[in-house]
Amino acid sequence: MTDTRAYHHGDLRRALLAAALEAVGEVGPAALSLRDLARRAGVSHAAPAHHFGDKAGLLTALAAQGFDLLAQTLAEADDDLLEAGVAYVDFAVTHRAYFEVMFRPELYRADDAELIAARGRAGGALRSGVAALSSGGAPADTDRDSLAAWSIAHGFATLWLAGALPDRVGDNPREAARAVLRRLST
Template sequence: MSTERSYHHGDLRRAVLTAALDVIAANGPAALSLRDLARRAGVSHAAPAHHFKDRPGLLTAIATEGYGLLSATLGEAKDLRDLGVRYVRFAVAHPAHFQVMFHPELLRPDDSELRAARERTRSMLRTAVEDHGDDPAIGFMAAWSMAHGFATLLLSHNLDGPDGPLDGRNPEETFGALAGVIFRPAGTPSTD
């Protein structure tokens, strides 16, 4: 009987992705090692390379999957405010994907699946901001910056705690209120 671990696994690709997401959620992308993931999956240390080739390949697969999940979440939005709330909801529900997706230095920039998934998501946001302001590019950057910044502050626990600005408030409702103040359809008067 051989003591070496087998390359065969029911769904090695999914097992490695799941283990990687657990590691990233707990310790960040820097803690990721294909050898450790193979050990966790109970396969030889070379087995994950058959699916991902290397660490950037694995992280690119995670980012691509994340953009798909984000697009599905955003696709159900009713308006720009809801789109931002759903962006924050995605970040909270998928913190490991969120950590990887927006770090291009970790990814293969020429990966066609990643580029297509990223563009689908960005296109949804661009379309949503077209009716908000005179310059859609500025609206796109403002909306994305606000949702991404809020989600990042939330995930890094800068908004919660006894002295945090959320002070027990629901993060999604708080973001929705914030977005309502910043983004109004063109021609809507301010309530200031």
């Protein structure tokens, strides 16, 4: 994936994060093993500790990256609430590993400054999408509307990832999400 040439004087940190993303995608965030990451990166078992302190530290960095990526994704669909919701679900499915870490704060340090900043950016993108919509319709309560929009998109994404949805929903998350999210706009 990312540049893996320059160990011992370069981007071990980045390589470890890439390996972690891969590993989380394979075994989930809870079963992540630092020693496995070290093996994937070709370094000793204690190398990760130097860059991230412990497992929680590494997942904190991953979560922060994820929130930044989400903020960026949401910003691209900023003027259309429905599309922002679809983008949210699509993010969850496409970047499942990020998503699964981001909303499991017991696995990382929720008080990390960088993480809080990134999460704030994502939240801002979400709210501005809702605000854009309500300005075009009734004066509605933006707080409540953004909560409702976030909840329905997040719930659908979570249920999708958990495999909890019935088969009839199909296998196209964007399409299925659009149908459900439209329920809010009526």
